[in-house]
Amino acid sequence: MKNLILLVALLISTWNVQAQSREKYYVKHLEFPKGATIDQKVDMAARLVPTPQQLAWQQMELTAFLHFGINTFTGREWGDGQEDPSLFNPSELDAEQWVRSLKDAGFKMVILTAKHHDGFCLWPTATTDHSVASSPWKNGKGDVVKELRAACDKYGMKFGVYLSPWDRNASCYGDSPKYNEFFIRQLTELLTNYGEVHEVWFDGANGEGPNGKKQVYDWDAFYKTIQKLQPKAVMAIMGDDVRWVGNEKGIGRETEWSATVLTPGIYARSGENNKQLGVSGMAKDLGNRSILENATELFWYPSEVDVSIRPGWFYHKEEDSKVKSLKHLTDIYFQSVGYNSVLLLNIPPDRRGLISEADVARLTEFAEYRKDAFADNRVKKGSKLWVASPGNTKTYQLKPRSEINTVMLQEDIAKGQRVESFTVEAETDGGWKKIGEGTTVGYKRLLRFPAIQAKKLKITIEGCRSKANISQVAAYYAPPLAEDVEKEDWNNLPRNTWKQISSSPLTIDLGKTVTLSAFTYAPDKGEAKPTMAFRYKFFVSNDGKSWKEVPTNGEFSNIMHNPLPQTITFGKEVKARFIRLEAVTLNGEPAQVDIGEMGVTVVGQTQPLAKDNEHLVYPEPDAHFILRPGDKHPGIAGWKFYTAHEFLQKDTKRGLPLGFIEHKGAHMSRTACVNNERCSRVEGGVLHIWSMEEPDSIDNGFDQKVKYSHGCYRSARPGSKDFWCRFTENMRIEIRFKRTNTQGFNDALWFMGNNNRPWPKNGEIDLLENPKKTVNQQAHFTLHSENHYAGVVGGGGSVTASIDLADMSQWNIYWLEWYPDRIVGGVNGQAYFEHLKGADGNDDWPWNDPSGFFLIFSTGISTDPNAWPGAIIPSEWDSNNPPSMFIDWIRVYINDDYKGEKAPKVKFY
Incomplete structure (x- = not known):
């Protein structure tokens, strides 16, 4: 009986292959027979295929x-x-x-x-x-x-x-x-x-x-x-x-x-065909069944x-x-x-x-x-061809302990594009859950969704033309990336002094006489519209009556296809209180320009600089500098590059950074659990560490049941295979950092001694320690030592300074300069802490130990409202945006006057 079943299965499989091979394919173009029904058109559309050149092009x-x-x-x-x-x-x-x-x-x-x-x-x-x-x-x-x-x-x-x-x-x-x-x-x-x-x-x-x-x-x-x-x-x-x-x-x-109804523009009939179908190159859909009904031909395009x-x-x-x-x-x-x-x-x-x-x-x-992101496909046997009819479902086994947030589907487009709709489900401990759906697949379709722990995937082809040829099903974990923060940097004269005199042409009183070197036109929301400016003339005036044209090229080039801010720089600076833009559209009609779409560049005028302007240190703080030992600091004289950790993907293992180890301990865990696997990830060159509420109470490893976990790292010890930097005197250390504005967790950048003496006998330097019982914008710099420690930030015995920052949820560069006789710390271009050896009775100067210090990153939390880290407030947490800290890079420089040993050869990350 078993052999009979196998024989029948083999015959069916052979018949299917033969049926597929007997299909008539149309290469690049087909014409529908006059009077063809929608079913006939759909069947033919399923068999439209690319030329070999088009296929090779798509695969690139x-x-x-x-x-x-x-x-x-x-x-x-x-x-x-x-x-x-x-x-x-x-x-x-x-x-x-x-x-x-x-x-x-x-x-x-x-x-x-x-x-x-x-x-x-x-x-x-x-x-x-x-x-x-x-x-x-x-x-x-x-x-x-x-x-x-x-x-x-x-x-x-x-x-x-x-x-x-x-x-x-x-x-x-x-x-x-x-x-x-x-x-x-x-x-x-x-x-x-x-x-x-x-x-x-x-x-x-x-x-x-x-x-x-x-x-x-x-x-x-x-x-x-x-x-x-x-x-x-x-x-x-x-x-x-x-x-x-x-x-x-x-x-x-x-x-x-x-496989689209859009007729290519090089054909004389394109205008008439596309108008009749009501389609253009910017239409939202160029090939669904309703469009096919009226189409006379189809193109692989x-x-x-x-x-x-x-x-x-x-x-x-x-x-x-x-x-x-x-x-x-x-x-x-x-x-x-x-x-x-x-x-x-x-x-x-x-x-x-x-x-x-x-x-x-x-x-x-x-x-x-x-x-x-695409190194570890979690799907087993996902590359086996699946010939699917409408309504067919297939289940795929995932590798053990699979955390996924991306699914990839591919069709064998050498046999046409056929999938019209599909759904994706994942099996978790709580059963099957729908995680995504879509319409077309084609050569490749990527679906993103919130990360989920899954055992299996279920793909359902809800609709397709003829039979779909699914050539690949894959699932991955693509590290999430922080959202970009948009900023207007094309106007440096506050608009609260401006007054619009007229709208056509746009005439503006800037409120005072200034020297201009450029103006900017920025279409609203970066969206193209028929009324936006293309050709223009720009005029200035000191009294609003006598106007002078400023020589320019008179054209916002490519603005209709790329409607981003365009800055027009003048050949020479001009003085003006009033400005006027006379502009026409691509079709020669008067353009409509709003006052908010205009910007000016005033000579000698800068945007008000906040304390946390990191450009005071690096012109391009987020740039990946290519640095070598001995290179000068790009913005601070007297320091030469020593080593760095950039948190690049190549320097990670399972998404966690090399050069660091998990820093557990009763003191660090308190009433929570340190778990870097669950509470941290390198995401696009940034180390993201967070705190989270657990579904159920867990053991924190110190005989306590806790409801919260957080991340805590320390740099690898000297002599270990992942060791990369010994932090000690005669260094300038910079850490690019930001945090979420969330109550109830303590973000910290600490230095503690490598000499294994019980803390705090070896001393401690807190570059940033920010207990957040309430949301504030204060960063604290604290120095503790054996004889000067009170256990509370700013308490008696500690040497502490604080600084108010404009916004700690934006990137800032936190730094310290570490000398044999003093230590200086600050944020970006401003120093806010200096402590001299022996000052305030601090004679034990702990940080000159030859073993140096290690660096700690921690997002500590507490359930005790009176505790030092500050009490958690779960009701104010967003599970999709947990309390987090982000480290973009660490850079270390040595001083030109350094007389000690030469910088050791260590790893560069």
């Missing part, structure tokens, strides 16, 4: 865009074609540095802006003098395209070119036949002289406006040129292989069909999500501090690659011809985060 997932050219040297986003080629002179251009950095970050292809809208060509073209051949770079013998192609060959990176159809320099632009011939000659040079090209990128930008030059592009001829010269290349955006997602924010659709790592597309020095955070990039990844799209991330080389250090550091972080 990450592509890099390199916006580089004359705009890099003018500071503009859109050049006007009148630029002097002599401006182009990258002093250290290194295409290998570009490709090496991008490959290390996980990118598979590089696309270069060989020509942007200004018409300046990065190769020595025979079509125009507006190129590198007319520049001083390499005495006019340089070729950026050639150097990048060689670098791609060396590092095994695929290569693509961006060639702007819009050319503001070419005199023949607007003479359609003549310019099309000109453009095809440029295209032919790029596709003939530089080896294999994998992607050709055309965009649809054309800012000429209603009265500008009229150019009708011969897309059919362009397309045939590519097919002839580079038949394996995909044609993107203004092509029929790859589709623009519809925005430049890096956000894809939750319902993303690669997958989406590409393009976004820049900076606010602008070209490099601007002032944006070095505005590189997208790891949290922002990670969200983009989940909403692009995780939404069945390819992410095209722009990383613009700077004026040296290098990808900037800030961008490389962020790319490294981004790569390390993805590697850590």
Whole structure:
């Protein structure tokens, strides 16, 4: 009987495979028969598949865009074609540095802006003098395209070119036949002289406006040129292989069909077809059944999500501090690659011809985060193909003790895109729980949800076309990242002095006469709207009657696709009390600009500096500095770099930082339990430690049943394998730290002796000790020793100072300078504590012990309202945002006058 069942199963399996193989597939495009029913259309749509080139393109997932050219040297986003080629002179251009950095970050292809809208060509073209051949770079013998192609060959990176159809320099632009011939000659040079090209990128930008030059592009001829010269290349955006997602924010659709009704713009029938269906490239859904009902044809036309790592597309020095955070990039990844799209991330080389250090550091972080997040798939046998019919469910076993917050589903898109809806459930100790749902899957779908301990996963294909081919089910724990804090940094004159005189044109009385170096236009909420400004004139006045125009380029370039703040810097400073913006939209209509969308840069005027302005120490406090022993402190003279812990993902084990151990003890635990596994995690380069309420009472390891757990770390002891730093005199120690504003837990950064004497005989230095019986903004610096200890912060015998901070929930740099005869401490650029040896009767000076001190991080809590840490108030806790402290990095410097032993060789994290 058993053999019979196996035989029947084998026959059914064979029949299914044969049935699949007998399916008729439509490659890239299909036309529905006249009078086809919706069921017939759905069946055909299920069998639309990509070309081999489209499939290979989708599997790359990450592509890099390199916006580089004359705009890099003018500071503009859109050049006007009148630029002097002599401006182009990258002093250290290194295409290998570009490709090496991008490959290390996980990118598979590089696309270069060989020509942007200004018409300046990065190769020595025979079509125009507006190129590198007319520049001083390499005495006019340089070729950026050639150097990048060689670098791609060396590092095994695929290569693509961006060639702007819009050319503001070419005199023949607007003479359609003549310019099309000109453009095809440029295209032919790029596709003939530089080896294999994998992607050709055309965009649809054309800012000429209603009265500008009229150019009708011969897309059919362009397309045939590519097919002839580079038949394996995909044609993107203004092509029929790859589709623009519809925005430049890096956000894809939750319902993303690669099998779409949208007719590519290069086809003459596209306008009529898309209008009839009521769809555009920015529609929320481009392939559901209701849209199929009226469609006459279908295209395999997958989406590409393009976004820049900076606010602008070209490099601007002032944006070095505005590189997208790891949290922002990670969200983009989940909403692009995780939404069945390819992410095209722009990383613009700077004026040296290098990808900037800030961008490389962020790319490294981004790569390390993805590697850590997707290193451990918790699903067993998730890669076995599952052919699912509508309503089918499949259960997957997870590895033991699986904590997950991310599920990945993939379809075998070589057999079409078929899933229309699905749900995901997880089995926990409390039974099955629904943790997510979605519509389309396609090549890859990533679902995020609050972390959960699970034993099994259950996937249900609620709806699909024909039978879905699920090629992969996976589950991971992706470390959560702290939310970004947005700030307005493009206006430094408080608006409470401003008065709006008129709205059309926008005229403002600033309230006093000031010297201006720039103004900023920032579209409301960063959202595009038909009424926003495109072309403009900017005027100033001292009396509101006599006006003078300030010379500018007069254009908010690319504002309709990238509606972020644009700062216009003046050629020279101007004095004014009144300002006026006369602006029109892309269509030439009067623009509507609100007073809140305007900002000014006043010379000599800065935002009021709070005590906790960390920029007083580091210009870019959150930047990942590449430091080596002996480097000077970037902001404080007299100190040289010694060692650091940056809490990078590569320096963790199971999400916890190397170089530290769990610091248990009756004193630390009090009426709680120290448990770093449950109460801490390295998240995107930040050590996050929290306190939490347990579901039931637990043993804290000291014969007490407790309801609360918290995290507590100490640096590894000298001699141990994870030892990395001995904290002692002649050092400057900096810790970048923030905390949540939650009552009832004590966040602390402490130094205690390594010599194993009973505490407090060895002394203690509290860099930050903040008992929070009530929410306050005070950080305390305390020194205890054997003869000077009272057990209470600020109590008799202790040497204590406090400082009021503007907001401890924002990042601050807490520091101390540790000398043989004194110790100084402070926050950011301000010292608030100094204690001299022997002062206040403190003669036992405990911190010169050769064993040095170790460092402790703790989020101690207490259930005793009168206790030193402060009483917990569970009713005020948010389980999704527990009382937490965050450590971004620790950096240690030694003094130039240090006469003791040389800094020992230790680990750098």
